[in-house]
Amino acid sequence: MELTITGANAITFPILHIWDWRVAIYLFLGGLTGGLMTMSAVANLRPGKVVPRDQPCCWRIPLIAPILLSLGMFFLFLDLELKSHMFWFYLTFQPLSPMSWGSWLLILIYPPMILYAFAVLPDELKSGMADGFIKRFADRMRPHLLRLARINFVCGILLAIYTGILLSTFVARPLWNSAILPVLFLVSGMSTGTALMIIMARKNEVKLFFTKVDIWLIFTEIMVLLLLFYGHYTSDAVHRLAIMPFFNTSHQFFPYFLSIVFLGIFLPLAIVLKFLEVTGDHSVELTPSGKFLMNASAVLVLLGGLVVRFALVYAGQLSGYGGIM
Amino acid sequence: MAGSFDRFWISSTKEDVMAFSRRNFLKYAAMSAGGTLLAETPFLSARAREKAEGGNVRYVPTTCEMCFWKCGVIAKVVGGEVVKLEGNPLHPQSRGRLCARGQAGIGLLYDKDRLKVPMIRTGPRGENRYKQASWDEALGYVADKLKGVEDKYGPEAVALFAHGSPGTYFNNVVRGMGSANVAYPSFAQCLGAREVAWELTYGQGPNSTCERVDLANSRVIVLFGTHLGENMHNSQTQEFAEAVGRGAKIISVDPRYSTAASKASMWLPIKPGTDLALLLTWINIIISEGWYDKEYVEKYTTGFEELKKEVKSYTPAWAAQETDLPMRQIVESVRDLGRYAPNVMLHPGRHFSWHGNDVQRGRAMAIVNALLGTWGRPGGIWLPPKVNLAGFSENPEHPKANKDAVVFGDYPFAGGEGLTQVLRETTIKGDPYPIKAWIVAGTNLIKTMPKPDLTRRAIDNLDLLVAVDVMPTDTVMMADVILPEATYLERHDGLFTITTREAGIALRQPAVAPMYQSKPAWWIGSELCKKMGLEQYAVKDTWEGRMRRQAKKWGIGFDELADTGYVAIPGSAAPYITATNQPVFKTPSKKIELVSSELEEEDFDVIPKYEPIEQPKKGEYRLLYGRSPVHTFTRTVNNQWLWELKKENEVWLNKKEADRIGVKNGEIVRLENQDRVVSEPVRVRATERIRRDCVFMIHGFGQHSPAMSRAYNRGADDQKLITRYKVDPICGSTGMRVNFVKIIKEA
Amino acid sequence: MPKYAMVIDQSRCVGCMACVVACKRENHVPPEQYRTRVLEMVNGEFPRLKSEMRSELCNHCDHAPCVTVCPTGASHKEDDGTVQIDRRKCVGCKACIAACPYNARYINEEHGYADKCSFCQHRLRAGKKPACVATCIGQSRIFGDIDDPNSEVSRMLRDNSYRVLKKAAGTRPNVYYINQFPKKS
Known part of the structure; x- marks a missing residue:
């Protein structure tokens, strides 16, 4: 077919062009924060106290989480076209709009996050502090630690x-x-949180x-990713076309193909590395090389999470509902 | 059959014209009133609308000049700014609607690249070095130079090239001086051959402002290369769409699948240059199969028997071979014409200077129309309205020209608009006498005339080139003196006699005062007359004053006209032949001359004869050109609102040819013509929509003037590739579709 | 209250772009941005070709995904059936642009808010038809109240088989298309 379109907008033609790296990073940081909140809660809730509370991952992570979330929201803020109108998010609630839910959720999440960060401040750290507001408030939060952990x-x-x-609600973007998709982002968020x-x-x-x-999380993530593709592949033409960029080696779609190759290597490699770690003999302290491998596999997981967000944010904008018909 | 006629746009009853337009109103109003809330008040006058809407809004009815169709437009002015243009519902050329260009008139008015102040050249020609000047200084300079030329070479050494309304005013300068060397490219480069063909046959052309084609009521419409839709003449395209919507048969004879062809029930992708073979064969079939209107032919035509004998040899089988069309198509198309005659037409076409045998092609088209009895019949060619307006002039007659004009060349039927290329040739050769000064008003000659290098050479020979224009076009930027004209939204012009089915009067009046130091052309022409000592040809007071007096003489209320934008002349419409409304043919025989007595006198073929023209060799393509609906030649390419819709042209190349020579769709190539002239880079549009032996480009792109900031260097200039032209021996028009190009891949 | 709808007779569209420019001028749409567009689609092989001409704009859907996703209620459905944008409330999150299967929306580059065809709401209030309809050279665009059985749009939809774009998306558009191809008599 020979198609001529006169009067098309650059933002939607030839492909949708609305969200870029800022939104991909926001989604990554949002997922990562979620993973950190949940996993640091696990660390503190773990029956049998496998993880002692003075571990950096137990008290530093709850401190980092709100910072990462704020950073993510900053990237989201950067993406808004009318930043001065942002207050409208909070002058209304639109029950059918996921973004309205999200904007309220982001606000409501901060208090338990911050309270939790106070509650987990280790005693050694507090003893070195002057007897100010922070120390007194941390002391007051400490008895609520487990409750706050559950909320987190x-x-x-x-x-x-x-x-x-948010992304999964657009009929127009198959x-x-x-x-x-939300399940994928959940699992991916959890696995990146765990990696950190x-x-x-x-x-x-x-x-x-x-x-x-x-x-287990990475295994689930791979399964869910495969199910996402398989679900699209077995769906109607519109959805089948939507995953095409990932399986097309032409110049135009090469980044998407590459992302699949990366994920196909990163995630299984991370599993293998981790599997080797847990089956190894750890009666003695970890060797530096063992530590390095452990951290390297975690970095692979973080990278994988980033690639998933970027690939899906961009590829989703290539997909449209039923082409021009 | 009768049933479908009920839905026709206009009926043939002899009603008063005012009632006729009012009826359209009622129809319009009734349509609007369909929705419960949409009860639009019909436009009755500007004042009435202002009153109804209140506030700070002014409405100014005027006449569009984004092309030359002269649509009625209503400018909405808020706080001294034109904010919207709409079609004038009272005006038969626009009927309340405007095309993209008409809507974008604001883009011309507020184009930052407009010519703003008079300028005098300070550096070598074409190097864009100018100094600003006051009007007094610039006009004084022009007057001095013109007088210098007159003194040295005689007044005939001053020539005028013009298009559109500004020409009117400079005629007074040039003719007032005693030169008759005036030429409009609209004749030799456009529709001259068509006008001559129909004049020879019917004694009258099909009207250049608005072809008298009854598209709205036609059953079968044949378009020879006419690409309505892309060729956006407002009311004509409205009626074409009406015909399509109504289910009329459209037969498009065009090497390219144009928009019109896409609406057609039959597309005849004819081999370029062989239209006459098809037409003569159609004539043969019409006669031999008896499709012609016997009574009509008997009553109104002469030369039938001779014609019958002459076309005998043009058989469908032969035509199929010659035109590269299937024989079945050739026969079926003409039978459709015959079946529905006389409510059919061969559209006379518009841009007609194709191959140098154009008058004869036009004659053949006129003859087919005559045989089918379309002239004066519903769905055919309507009869001109009956109007008898006295000539109006406030200036004395121009003096007899000092020497005979050269603008008619050796062509016995060259029209009154003159032959631009002959004027150019004379300027180069200085024979029979030198031509040393050109006034160029409203036409971009370098992009209009074939062989632009000759135009440049002629300009090199001049002592003075004065350009009057709105935009800094390629031609303007060659001028010694640039005089910035006000746009059509800032000036008076007219009165215009608009002849559609009815006759009416329209005018142009300013919606806003001229911006910058631009001036209306009437003022420039008039002031120049004064400076030249030709006060008798100057405008008495203002052009508005002159229009008032003209209206008074014609018995038209000027204030009413200024308020409505259009006043119909009651009782003028008489579109169809009836017992009491008989057609008048101004030919020597007072009949439709199937055999032309005037051509006989001048020793031309009295009946068109087919002669094959040169065809391209393999690997070469005939260069065809045409229009985009959003552009008028080069006039609109810099307009923001049109530029963004069509920034550059492409070269249409048959998909299989593209595959054969290994060129991809969208690839950038250059074209090289038979004279080794190479085009600017241009994108290939590899398409199934064109024959394999030709390529097509939209005309008007490839601006070389950097002062046109948006259009500069966008697309490729087709005119540059037209280094060869074939002059029609009958009327002197320049056939320009005789150039062959090769595709050169960019390294 | 009327329910506004547009019927587009594709056979009568000559692709002249009058609607595109009229819309831009009427609604002060920034340079190189558009609320309506024209598609020309040609199928087949020389010389057997078939062409479809189609103008597109906001479909003012009854189930408008843009309205659903809008986090601030800026995009909303009005009583007259049109989908409108309250510019003061728009934060420019672009979710509505992603949500529209018809790619009818854009971010107004001069002001930052999401923008689209409003069926010329300001003209409707003044009793006028949308600018594109008023100027449509081929009278290909027909506008009116679909709840009024006597309106031209209602008559058109009774007398013709019609379709809507991307019906399966379930948006229930209020722009209807008739005569996809010119009648070949």
């Missing part, structure tokens, strides 16, 4: 899953328009514990 556990899941819901926990943890057994957790 739930909030982390909500946050991570939300980052996928690649995103799948109920599997591994990097931050000092103690051998803590690292090993989260490595075991991550193996």
